[in-house]
Amino acid sequence: MFKRKKKALSVALAATLAVSLTACTTPSSTGTSSTDKATATTAATGTSAPSGKIDTSEFQTISYVMLGDKPKNGQFEKVMEKVNALLKQKVNAKLEIKWVEWADWQTKYNLLLASGEPVDLITVATDWLDTWQNAQKGAFQPLDKLLPVYAPLTWKEVPPENWAETKYKNQIMLIPEDHYTQWVNHGFLYRGDWAKEFGITAPITDWKTLETYFQGVKDKKPGVVPWDTNGTAGGNIAGYINSYTDAIELPISTGLFSLIYGKSYDEKYKAYSPFLDNTFVDFAKLMKSWGDKGFWREDVLNYKGDNRSELEAGKTSVDQHHTQTFLGERIKMDKLQPGSELQFFPFSATRNNLVSMSITHGGTSLGAKSKHPERALMVYELIRQDPEVYRLMNYGLEGVQYVIKDGKRFRPDGYDVQRDEFYSNFWGGRIDKNEIPDGNDWSGKGALYASYDKIKKPFPYGRFVFDKGPVSNELTAVTQVVGQMGPAILYGKAGDPVKAVDDFRAKLKTAGFDKLMAEVQKQLDAFKVAVESSK
Known part of the structure; x- marks a missing residue:
């Protein structure tokens, strides 16, 4: 049933693209040329195309800048082989991920964008990846004319008030990840079992209690660095x-x-x-x-060193990151450190002064020197909107990285993290409608989200560009x-x-x-x- 539904959605997406692109003329590109023209082709959808269809007859390779360390267990290549088979079929293109690894990532990322290298799609964020500063340096192409033609579903999906938060000098500079539910407020992930052992029975909500916890680790856990x-x-x-x-x-x-x-x-x-x-x-x-x-x-x-890996190995007692990381690590720690009862101290818990994240905390821009801006946006549209491509990019191969039971995702029997783990770090366009709920989600997730919803205030600087x-x-x-x-x-x-x-x-x-x-x-x-x- 699930596969039939997925196929139907994919066909519907192709049909929508066909209708959206029919009889459109190619908009003038900002700063680069492209071989995509408004002429007849059958490649975009695999069906006979009416006059006025975008020409995808020339095979093109599209690069996508992602933050993270390139996976080394071979699973990434296996998944991308499937992704690229679909992209070739649908838009006659291939996707290559260009990794900016975590070691000195800020410098490497900004240097890459300043280099003038002709990258296509770029993971961006206005609150942690210097998007506005890079926009001021001319790192991105405006998307206003391109989006309605080459990413029509996304163009219609994002409301005008959200597009307004993506503009620099009144031009759209990025596609926001605005249809994905997440909390990225930061705090400390800590071991609930050790906290209880040290006499801390209530959740940690201040730094004085955190100090008590650290001292307990120092005194009673030989060989463990309280915060590595x-x-x-x-x-x-x-x-x-x-x-x-x-x-x-x-x-x-x-x-x-x-x-x-x-x-x-x-x-x-x-x-x-x-x-x-x-x-x-x-x-x-x-x-x-x-x-x-x-x-x-x-x-x-x-x-x-890697603080999170040390936490998972029982060699440190905290990691500093955000709610989404905590939710994933809670499940991991239950397996890697049974009984650890990982907990989360959100920094806002001290004063209940939680501000929601910006809708541009994650997003995707188009490189100023991209040689294939039109095809790049067509590829992006498929990653975001096509259920089959989306699930490959986010979850990997069904049966290898996940199985579906009662509409939820689970790890297959015999799954081994080191051997089977896959990630693409696609943080620039996830969307709730294409998500498959994680069957292993921590049982306290709903209550945590509800506690946030009670006190949150909207981020006030979404349209402030310094x-x-x-x-x-x-x-x-x-x-x-x-x-x-x-x-x-x-x-x-x-x-x-x-x-x-x-x-x-x-x-x-x-x-x-x-x-x-x-x-x-x-x-x-x-x-x-x-x-x-x-x-």
């Missing part, structure tokens, strides 16, 4: 700010961690930096204390200070914390931080006027 983090992770300061202020991070990248926030939800148009008041001093003191107590490795700033032009030099200099001085403060390796913070602030001032803040405030004032005038 490394100096390239800046999540602890962002989390502390979330827990002890009502500040909302602005989509302005300053490297390892963000320096600039909106004051609060009620004062969302007031630029604020918690690094200039006691928030950062208190944090620095706490991290110095934790480092001195041995809550992480002595060589934390040079350590490059123009760094007037302060480009200052922003670069400030980012360099963050990279050079930040890690040592974050992990208590900068000596006296008060002096370290004072030195950090002095360096920021020299770099032009005051001018940068003034420009942010100026643009927030203009943003406020625009928002209020649109009501």
